[in-house]
Amino acid sequence: MRERRRTLGLTQREVVGRLASQGSRTTNRALSSMENGRGLDLGLLPDLAESLECTVTYLLGLAEDPHCWQPDHDGRPPVRAVQPVLEEAGRAAGVLGPEIPTGFAAPGRIRRRGRPIAADGG
Structure with a gap:
């Protein structure tokens, strides 16, 4: 731009x-x-x-010519659609769940010895 x-x-x-x-x-x-x-x-x-x-x-950076509507094709393979990391790992997909990824702690949550605190505080 x-x-x-x-x-x-x-x-x-x-x-x-x-x-x-x-x-x-x-x-x-x-x-x-x-x-x-x-x-x-x-x-x-x-x-x-x-x-x-x-x-x-x-x-959008898809064409070199400022007056061209068609995206450039430079012989590179198309970019693969982004898949959620959890889905590729065989875990449930979603924003963060239904399973929360190992090691994840919501903002503001305190970690104890590298593990997030459980929802019940323990």
Whole structure:
């Protein structure tokens, strides 16, 4: 995103102004965060693409050409879908359960000799 903005010779303030003229509100700080890979607002992607005169595919890093909608295919095998580690290990899948992973302690829980305290305090 930053690379495209700089290629067009735009400041963050100018991009924020372009977004505002399209009805999308954001700040320089929010744009800076997005350029640094933090806090990407997916709802802004189409307007960002228009403001930066490129495609959403390009902004997501899937195309080298800023005007190309099709992702690049460089001969690498497709990325494997992410599977929960617990599922691959043969344990129950879920956010953390129904089985809690070995060694897991919820935030704020005290560990005793490397083991989390049981829910009943023992």
